Amino acid sequence: MLHDVNSRPSRPQRGFSLLELLLVVTILTIVLGVVMDGMVQMQQRNSAESSKVDTVQETRDFIDQVVRDIHEVGYPPGRVVNNNPSCDPLANPNAASVSCGLIYFSPTQIQYEGDLDGKGTVYRVWVNLQVPASGNCPCILQRGVLTKTSAIGGNVPTYFTEVNGVLNSGNGAGAGTFPISLGGPGSYATYATADVFDSYDVNGTLNPVGTCSTAPACSSIRSLQITANVAPNYMDPKTSTYPVYSITSRARMNNGCSIPGTC
Numbered sequence: 001m002l003h004d005v006n007s008r009p010s011r012p013q014r015g016f017s018l019l020e021l022l023l024v025v026t027i028l029t030i031v032l033g034v035v036m037d038g039m040v041q042m043q044q045r046n047s048a049e050s051s052k053v054d055t056v057q058e059t060r061d062f063i064d065q066v067v068r069d070i071h072e073v074g075y076p077p078g079r080v081v082n083n084n085p086s087c088d089p090l091a092n093p094n095a096a097s098v099s100c101g102l103i104y105f106s107p108t109q110i111q112y113e114g115d116l117d118g119k120g121t122v123y124r125v126w127v128n129l130q131v132p133a134s135g136n137c138p139c140i141l142q143r144g145v146l147t148k149t150s151a152i153g154g155n156v157p158t159y160f161t162e163v164n165g166v167l168n169s170g171n172g173a174g175a176g177t178f179p180i181s182l183g184g185p186g187s188y189a190t191y192a193t194a195d196v197f198d199s200y201d202v203n204g205t206l207n208p209v210g211t212c213s214t215a216p217a218c219s220s221i222r223s224l225q226i227t228a229n230v231a232p233n234y235m236d237p238k239t240s241t242y243p244v245y246s247i248t249s250r251a252r253m254n255n256g257c258s259i260p261g262t263c
Helices: 018-071 093-097 148-152
Strands: 102-106 109-114 123-130 139-147 159-166 197-200 223-230 245-252
Touching: 018 109, 018 139, 018 159, 018 223, 018 245, 093 148, 102 197, 123 148, 123 159, 139 148
Parallel strands: none
Antiparallel strands: 102 109, 109 123, 123 139, 139 159, 159 223, 197 223, 223 245
16 A cells, blocks of 8 residues: 655644633733723713803802892882882772882892893892702702792792702801712812802992891892802712812892882
8 A cells, every 4th residue: 555655644733722821811801991991981081071160050040030039129119109109009009010129048049120122020039059958069059030020929939940069057156057078089168158148238338238028128138149159969080089160240220229118
């Protein structure tokens, strides 16, 4: 029998060993883990940055709206409507057509009246700090509006305009009305002491009458300041703390009750 001297017995193909497979799987797992971690961090950063922008914009829009309101507080005054009727709607049925200006002030709530749209209708506006059921801030800054006629009828406003994440709830004496409860390692107590609302008389005296609940009692107040220390919904992914943004604006009332008891 003749044999081909060039022929060799075929050897089986050598595949990957178990150790090599485990090494490849380990490397792929590490690479995928790094990629996924980067994606998660990017998503967290994007959410945090978007929350910051939304919070600041929401707060700025809210404060700008209140400032526009304040410029119209007290218009139209009683001296140009119905021969100067009383600011008290119970004393004069025609008072619904008269803006009595600022009718309530405290460090966490204001109420005022004015022709907000220039069409001759007097509105009553509530702006107040609402604390959640927990009794802790972050709180909600709310603005509600009714026609004065509706307000005199005993109706209450629906608060369509709000700012969330408000930390300050100053009581007018340098302390916060409500404690702050936020997760993470940060300390936020110093943000609680600022008054949401401050008032000034014609000489620039701060909070000249303290809390007042009638137009005559509030008549010396000539300008209002609103301050909001706000925190977004998402903490900073690197520091695990909530960045706080402080926005303050002050506006002078153009009209109002200048004579106690009347507009």
